Amino acid sequence: MLRAIFFGSVGTLAETSQLQCQAFNNAFDEAGLDWFWKPNEYRELLREPGGVKRIRAEAKRRNQSVDAENIHARKVAHFYDLVTAKGLVPRPGVVETLEWARAEGVMVSWVTTTGCDTIDLILMGLRNSLSASSFSFILDATAVKLPKPAPDIYCHALKLAGIGPDNAIAIEDTPESANASLSAGIKTVAFPGWAAAERRFPQGIKSLDVLSAEALFSC
Incomplete structure (x- = not known):
């Protein structure tokens, strides 16, 4: 039963995935990074759960040092703005x-x-x-x-x-x-x-x- x-x-x-992808890219731009995740690329990245983990993996791939926690916090803020604006x-x-x-x-x-x-x-x-x-x-x-x-x-x-x-x-x-x-x-x-x-x-x-x-x- x-x-x-x-x-x-x-x-x-x-x-929400496409809005979240946009929020990540907004956070990267704000941090002065030349990173940009295309929708299909982001779809593949979602196979690994965890936004902070994905940022750290991207930094490692590019051999760069970043504050992943702060970038992710800004991503959340941008996602909030997008959801507020678009619903x-x-x-x-x-x-x-x-x-x-x-x-x-x-x-x-x-x-x-x-x-x-x-x-x-x-x-x-x-x-x-x-x-x-x-x-x-x-x-x-x-x-x-x-x-x-x-x-x-x-x-x-x-x-x-x-x-x-x-x-x-x-x-x-x-x-x-x-x-x-x-x-x-x-x-x-x-x-x-x-x-x-x-x-x-x-x-x-x-x-x-x-x-x-x-x-x-x-x-």
Whole structure:
């Protein structure tokens, strides 16, 4: 019996990758660096989670010394400005799935290992469509020591929900994050966005372009 739906990474709710790429490039320019990540290049870089880690890897590749933490902080600030100016749109079927779950008494939670500042920003960008109250609980990077693809965040979510893995379904947008929920024993649906549209998810996972209750139950 389905008792909980776990939305995973930020990208399961809204498409943000291209805005984030623009924010990185704005931060590089502000720092006086001649770095520029093209969209397809950034898509490949997203295979490795962690913005600071990606900046450090780029600096190493170019044999340059940079303050990766500060550049990433400025990237977050630029991303905030972009989201504030442009807003965000929920991905297809997200709002309808939330409404169905609420009507049926199915718990919905957001289970991510991103920072709380990013969560607040995404909620602000989506404020016309959903809010923190749309979820029974929201987990962020402070909830566990190991980020995805470790299963820790999902094990913690199951404990908070008071259910077993057979009573939940996870929605994830990248293969790495899908491995986290699968490792916790949770049935998982792939909902790849722009960043992972051409990537291969673990075998046996159904991939959706549009979320719906019917699609989740058929997985």
